[in-house]
Amino acid sequence: AIQMTQSPSSLSASVGDRVTITCRASQGIGNDLGWYQQKPGKAPKLLIYAASTLQSGVPSRFSGSGSGTDFTLTISSLQPEDFATYYCLQDYNYLWAFGQGTKVEIK
Amino acid sequence: QLQLQESGPGLVKPSETLSLTCTVSGGSFSSSRYYWGWVRQPPGKGLEWIGSIYYSGSAYYNPSLKSRVTISVDTSKNQYSLRLSSVTAADTAVYYCATLTVTNQFCANAVCPDYWGQGTLVTVSS
Numbered sequence: 001a002i003q004m005t006q007s008p009s010s011l012s013a014s015v016g017d018r019v020t021i022t023c024r025a026s027q028g029i030g031n032d033l034g035w036y037q038q039k040p041g042k043a044p045k046l047l048i049y050a051a052s053t054l055q056s057g058v059p060s061r062f063s064g065s066g067s068g069t070d071f072t073l074t075i076s077s078l079q080p081e082d083f084a085t086y087y088c089l090q091d092y093n094y095l096w097a098f099g100q101g102t103k104v105e106i107k
Numbered sequence: 108q109l110q111l112q113e114s115g116p117g118l119v120k121p122s123e124t125l126s127l128t129c130t131v132s133g134g135s136f137s138s139s140r141y142y143w144g145w146v147r148q149p150p151g152k153g154l155e156w157i158g159s160i161y162y163s164g165s166a167y168y169n170p171s172l173k174s175r176v177t178i179s180v181d182t183s184k185n186q187y188s189l190r191l192s193s194v195t196a197a198d199t200a201v202y203y204c205a206t207l208t209v210t211n212q213f214c215a216n217a218v219c220p221d222y223w224g225q226g227t228l229v230t231v232s233s
Contacts, residue, residue, distance in 0.1 A: 032209065044205075046221035055217065055219055091207065091210050097156060099153075
């Protein structure tokens with residue numbers, strides 16, 4: 001099974017900061033990766049699919065990049081509503097797997 | 108707009124079988140545009156993919172759970188179901204049903220199906 005290693009597990013940042021979260025796959029997955037945001041008590045919400053395509057309705061400060069084994073989610077200017085936990089999800093060859101999550105907290 | 112709703116017991120005894128159903132409304136369950144998935148989240152922990160099924164009945168499971176999991180569909184009722192056998196306290200979690208797809212296979216024009224139930228807490232305890 002493909003393992004997803006996400007880092008960091010948590011980070012503290014201020015409003016306006018640029019934030020980067022990474023996911024590494026244990027083998028190449030092309031661009032079959034997405035990024036989700038989850039707030040406490042809520043279901044996850046898809047932000048990015050196919051590694052770099054912004055889901056409709058998601059603010060343009062979110063962006064994704066990467067292919068193969070290394071992927072990045074970037075928030076260009078952190079807003080108060082962005083404090084949440086973020087997960088990558090790979091969907092390759094009929095075996096899905098989430099990363100461990102990154103909790104973005106207020107500094 | 109699709110709506111998904113989980114249903115089933117909130118309390119299951121150790122060694123018994125957990126059974127949940129997801130009812131899909133507001134769209135065609137037999138659409139070829141979705142994989143219907145189950146995801147769980149233990150209290151205070153991360154998300155874990157359990158398995159996914161296509162409307163045709165082709166099912167795919169997390170290798171770590173495969174020996175205990177069965178996912179099935181009932182297209183006549185617009186439902187799909189999860190059965191997890193021999194449960195222990197480690198299976199205590201919020202269980203979500205969701206359309207899980209993050210590839211271009213079913214996404215187009217910046218729209219990827221992203222529908223989730225509200226989640227249901229299942230506690231394993233005697």
